[in-house]
Amino acid sequence: MAREPLIVLSGVNKHFGQLHVLKDIELTIGRGEVVVVIGPSGSGKSTLCRAINRLEPVESGTITIDGEPLPAEGRALARLRADVGMVFQSFNLFAHKTVLQNVMLAPVKVRGRGKAESERHARELLERVGLVAHADKYPAQLSGGQQQRVAIARALAMNPKAMLFDEPTSALDPEMINEVLEVMRQLAEEGMTMVVVTHEMGFARSAAHRVVFMADGRIIEDRVPEEFFTAPESERAKDFLSKILHH
Amino acid sequence: MNVLSDNFSLFAKGLWGTVQLTLLAGALSLVVGVIIAGFRVSPVKALRAFGTAWVTVLRNTPLTLLFFAVLLGLPRFGVVLPFRVFAVLALGAYTSAFICEAVRAGINTVPLGQGEAARSLGMTFTQTLSLVVLPQAARSVISPIGSTLIALAKNSAIAGSFSVTELLGTYKPLNELGYSIVWTFVWIAVGYLIVTLTISAVFNLLERKLGVAR
Numbered sequence A: 001m002a003r004e005p006l007i008v009l010s011g012v013n014k015h016f017g018q019l020h021v022l023k024d025i026e027l028t029i030g031r032g033e034v035v036v037v038i039g040p041s042g043s044g045k046s047t048l049c050r051a052i053n054r055l056e057p058v059e060s061g062t063i064t065i066d067g068e069p070l071p072a073e074g075r076a077l078a079r080l081r082a083d084v085g086m087v088f089q090s091f092n093l094f095a096h097k098t099v100l101q102n103v104m105l106a107p108v109k110v111r112g113r114g115k116a117e118s119e120r121h122a123r124e125l126l127e128r129v130g131l132v133a134h135a136d137k138y139p140a141q142l143s144g145g146q147q148q149r150v151a152i153a154r155a156l157a158m159n160p161k162a163m164l165f166d167e168p169t170s171a172l173d174p175e176m177i178n179e180v181l182e183v184m185r186q187l188a189e190e191g192m193t194m195v196v197v198t199h200e201m202g203f204a205r206s207a208a209h210r211v212v213f214m215a216d217g218r219i220i221e222d223r224v225p226e227e228f229f230t231a232p233e234s235e236r237a238k239d240f241l242s243k244i245l246h247h
Numbered sequence B: 001m002n003v004l005s006d007n008f009s010l011f012a013k014g015l016w017g018t019v020q021l022t023l024l025a026g027a028l029s030l031v032v033g034v035i036i037a038g039f040r041v042s043p044v045k046a047l048r049a050f051g052t053a054w055v056t057v058l059r060n061t062p063l064t065l066l067f068f069a070v071l072l073g074l075p076r077f078g079v080v081l082p083f084r085v086f087a088v089l090a091l092g093a094y095t096s097a098f099i100c101e102a103v104r105a106g107i108n109t110v111p112l113g114q115g116e117a118a119r120s121l122g123m124t125f126t127q128t129l130s131l132v133v134l135p136q137a138a139r140s141v142i143s144p145i146g147s148t149l150i151a152l153a154k155n156s157a158i159a160g161s162f163s164v165t166e167l168l169g170t171y172k173p174l175n176e177l178g179y180s181i182v183w184t185f186v187w188i189a190v191g192y193l194i195v196t197l198t199i200s201a202v203f204n205l206l207e208r209k210l211g212v213a214r
Helices: A045-052 A075-082 A099-109 A115-128 A144-156 A174-189 A201-207 A225-230 A235-245 B008-040 B045-059 B063-076 B083-109 B112-120 B125-162 B168-176 B181-211
Strands: A005-016 A019-030 A034-038 A060-065 A084-087 A162-166 A193-197 A210-215 A218-223
Touching: A005 A045, A005 A193, A019 A045, A019 A193, A019 A218, A034 A045, A034 A201, A045 A060, A045 A162, A045 A193, A075 A084, A075 B112, A084 A144, A084 B112, A099 A115, A099 A144, A099 B125, A115 A144, A144 A162, A144 A174, A174 A193, A174 A201, A201 A225, A210 A225, A210 A235, A218 A225, A218 A235, A225 A235, B008 B045, B008 B083, B008 B125, B008 B168, B008 B181, B045 B083, B063 B083, B063 B125, B083 B125, B112 B125, B125 B168, B125 B181, B168 B181
Parallel strands: A034 A193, A034 A210, A084 A162, A162 A193
Antiparallel strands: A005 A019, A005 A060, A210 A218
16 A cells, blocks of 8 residues: 655664664655554654654654754744644643643634634534533543543644554553543544654554564564564564463 | 931932842843753753853852953953943843752643653754743742842842942942931932832742643
């Protein structure tokens, strides 16, 4: 299935001090593609995800989004980030704003849209994630799963070209994981381009087009989920899967 | 004993002078202090260096020395202004260094993820700071800023030595008129109490108001 490339990483390297966290990363994500990144902790998968919108600057290599190379810090970078939604492990909803204000803030201040239009759009998105009844609450009054769904709505409010998910369910109680995955599954079905760093193998199997397996800062395997889960090629992946799938 | 009733207008003028110095220098220090705090956390290295230099120089210079530098130094560079304006500049600049550090401490109490979320939505550095980080830093910054402004109110007494009308300076003419120095100072102290307790009250109110806002 040939897709038009949307996010392209080429020869990307990054160190944290002595630690070489990303080693010569080559990765192309097509428009409308859902790519799940898995791997043991410390393998560089979160760093990879954060590098795509330059929350982590990289030392060498190029990252392009929709043909445009990532600019250095400044207004151009801000414009580019506005087109790439990001969902964090710790939700990071603005604690001093209500749910509705959280979703409206960036469209009004960054996109310069009208308040009324932004509110209408925000309520639509909250309806979609099933939280319109909580629009006037503060984040601290919501459960983790609800906060994460608001965070997804907040990112969607910018009409992004792609969405990055950095372990979106890792901080959630088990019974709340599914409500978040359900929203993500819907997004995937609607054709959103998604990069998802996760430990949810069920989601990877059912929603992903490709699974990227990382270990020690390298991409070890990059394959269709069914193949990867039933017949992993590398020892590293076999070892990883045997540890997480059999318990 | 009747030093206050006999010289009420002199005291009132002095108190008003102190209030003016405190308000003007306070406003100046808040504006400059917040901007410099922004510099100190900015991604631009030159701004960070400027912010650090500003704080280091002003926080480590004795205020009296700073007054001399401003009142005697600036006119040499052709900047000639009334002493009252010079006093506001010196007090404001000095206090801004302390405000900056209080604000910066407040910024550091806001979780890193808040700024990252704002940036990931396409906000610029200034938007991230003013819309997301500073409003959340405000609660923890109120109390130290209150203390800094109280210190400013009392520091404004130094301006009296440079012939700017303010509360402490009123003791000189009263002493010459032969009034009891003890009672003069008691009433001056009461005047300062009025100013500083008012500042305390305002900041207590602010703290309570921001404390419930979430």
